[in-house]
Amino acid sequence: MRREILLWFQAAYEDLEDAKDAFNRRRWFRAAFFSQQCVGKALKSLFFILRREEPPKIHSVTELYLLLKESGFKIENEESLYILNKYYTVTRYPDAANGLPSQSVDMEEAQRAIKIAEMVIEECRKILEKK
Incomplete structure (x- = not known):
């Protein structure tokens, strides 16, 4: 397996761990941000296999997913x-959050973001194991 694939996937896994750590420290906004980052990197790891190209330099997990979907990748509950997507900006910038980023996400949202990240990284892992 190409080194780049492993690097993207390992970075995704580390972001998931950071999301869980942030959640345990009650930093909901950080948990949501790292969940978004996890999903983006996990999806990017699949580009080398499913599209036979480097991943695009975009941050929208929806756009990344739609590109992979064209190549046959599908996850349940894709609307999640x-x-x-919103966690890429509202968790970091006061103008995007219309206030403090630390107040932009509550515990339920953070928990849901982590669950989505866990689901996506597991689906990506299954594909990577087959290759």
């Missing part, structure tokens, strides 16, 4: 990915 739309939720993660």
Whole structure:
């Protein structure tokens, strides 16, 4: 397996661990952000296999997913990915959050974001194991 694939997937896994750590520290906004990052990197790891190209330099997990879907990748509950897109900005910038980023996500949202990330990384892992 190409080194780049492993690097993207390992980075995704590390982001998932960071999301869980942030959740345990009650930093909901950080948990949501790292969940979004996890999904983006996990999806990017599949580009080398499913599309035979480097992943695009975009941050929308929805766009990444739609590109992979063209190559046959499908996850259940795909609409859940739309939720993660907002965490790329609102968890970091006061103007995007219309306030403090730390107040932009509650515990339920953070928990849901982590569950989505766990689901996506597992689906990606299954594909990578086959290759």
